Amino acid sequence: MAIRGLCSFFVNLLVNETKSTSIFLPLQPMSTFEKIPAILLLEDGTVYHGTAAGKIGTTTGEICFNTGMTGYQEIFTDPSYYRQIMVTTNAHIGNYGVNSEEVESESVKIAGLVCKNFTANYSRMMADESIQEYYLNESVVAISNVDTRALVRHIRDKGAMNGIISSEVLDIDQLRKMLAEVPSMAGLELSSEVSTKKHYFYGNPEAKYKVAVLDLGVKKNILRNFDNRDVYAKVFPAKTTFKEMQEWNPDGYFISNGPGDPSAMPYAIETVKEILAADKPLFGICLGHQILAEANGISTYKMHNGHRGLNHPVKNIIKNHCEVTSQNHGFGVNPDEVRKSDKVEITHLNLNDQTIEGIRVKGKKAFSVQYHPESSPGPHDSRYLFDDFVAMLA
Numbered sequence: 235m236a237i238r239g240l241c242s243f244f245v246n247l248l249v250n251e252t253k254s255t256s257i258f259l260p261l262q263p264m265s266t267f268e269k270i271p272a273i274l275l276l277e278d279g280t281v282y283h284g285t286a287a288g289k290i291g292t293t294t295g296e297i298c299f300n301t302g303m304t305g306y307q308e309i310f311t312d313p314s315y316y317r318q319i320m321v322t323t324n325a326h327i328g329n330y331g332v333n334s335e336e337v338e339s340e341s342v343k344i345a346g347l348v349c350k351n352f353t354a355n356y357s358r359m360m361a362d363e364s365i366q367e368y369y370l371n372e373s374v375v376a377i378s379n380v381d382t383r384a385l386v387r388h389i390r391d392k393g394a395m396n397g398i399i400s401s402e403v404l405d406i407d408q409l410r411k412m413l414a415e416v417p418s419m420a421g422l423e424l425s426s427e428v429s430t431k432k433h434y435f436y437g438n439p440e441a442k443y444k445v446a447v448l449d450l451g452v453k454k455n456i457l458r459n460f461d462n463r464d465v466y467a468k469v470f471p472a473k474t475t476f477k478e479m480q481e482w483n484p485d486g487y488f489i490s491n492g493p494g495d496p497s498a499m500p501y502a503i504e505t506v507k508e509i510l511a512a513d514k515p516l517f518g519i520c521l522g523h524q525i526l527a528e529a530n531g532i533s534t535y536k537m538h539n540g541h542r543g544l545n546h547p548v549k550n551i552i553k554n555h556c557e558v559t560s561q562n563h564g565f566g567v568n569p570d571e572v573r574k575s576d577k578v579e580i581t582h583l584n585l586n587d588q589t590i591e592g593i594r595v596k597g598k599k600a601f602s603v604q605y606h607p608e609s610s611p612g613p614h615d616s617r618y619l620f621d622d623f624v625a626m627l628a
């Protein structure tokens with residue numbers, strides 16, 4: 235019996251050798267899902283064929299790509315990606331499995347996934363389950379075995395557009411009709427759909443500082459960064475007014491990242507105007523940055539292609555240094571209007587395309603960045619921005 239067990243262990247090793255990078259972890263059986271055909275249809279009529287992954291079904295959203303080489307679970311759960319179909323340029327998705335703590339919100343927020351290799355065979359001691367199990371539990375539709383290099387070049391040249399993935403409807407005409415019903419991202423207000431429904435607290439109630447967080451789709455790592463700096467956070471639903479937040483008597487206000495079009499959020503723009511009028515310290519990240527610009531009369535625009543990845547070079551023009559940053563945005567702040575503004579000044583610029591990466595309001599303790607100093611995933615170069623904000627609270 236023992237000999238037979240040993241034999242089957244070695245046979246298993248030989249058979250599965252190419253499916254796992256570690257021989258010390260249990261090897262998961264190859265799934266049959268890879269044999270089911272799936273289709274990705276883009277708004278411009280381009281069709282990509284692949285195989286089904288995750289839940290068998292149909293999903294729609296704006297197609298976007300992220301060039302990060304790691305951190306897929308943080309990307310899946312980032313609320314800013316709500317209603318977007320993610321294409322990963324990293325060819326291997328799933329190979330280190332899924333861990334319940336490596337999330338930026340309580341559920342998967344991307345509308346669907348397009349990748350090259352979607353592997354249920356993971357290899358990591360800290361993993362709780364495979365990506366396939368995770369996607370089934372979270373009801374996420376994905377397509378793999380797609381030529382993602384060709385797809386990304388196509389989107390890069392043609393610009394942002396909607397797409398539909400299906401592993402249940404394979405008729406292009408029918409898919410085209412379903413896709414035509416999907417609204418464009420421009421003009422969409424989505425924060426109220428992902429924001430908390432009720433306020434909650436994060437951190438230590440005895441902490442030195444109190445910050446009111448306007449949750450437009452906040453990532454958990456922003457709250458962790460506050461907690462690590464002796465800041466107690468009260469997180470408010472997206473449509474909370476300045477007056478309601480002020481009742482808690484916070485030392486400062488934070489305007490979070492989030493999905494959708496900033497120009498479609500008059501309620502948040504109004505809240506930020508009131509915080510500025512009250513001369514309170516304010517820090518905004520990504521969507522929060524765009525809302526700060528709007529509150530100062532500067533418009534935002536939909537980019538041809540957004541910035542989504544972990545290696546975007548940004549120059550801090552005040553400190554004269556460069557940061558490698560984590561990014562995820564499809565809208566930007568109008569550069570000409572910022573330069574003409576007598577209310578705000580530029581603090582950070584993107585070294586790839588000179589887009590506006592950071593602003594501060596003249597004469598006020600208020601600033602914001604377009605990128606993600608909390609990273610998760612990504613480099614930690616820009617964490618000093620949290621320190622700068624905390625210094626303003628004193």
Ligand SMILES: NC(=O)CC[C@H](N)C(=O)O
Nearest residue numbers: 314491492520521564565
């Ligand atoms: N990460 C974010 O906050 C994204 C902001 C906005 N929805 C955009 O796509 O530009």
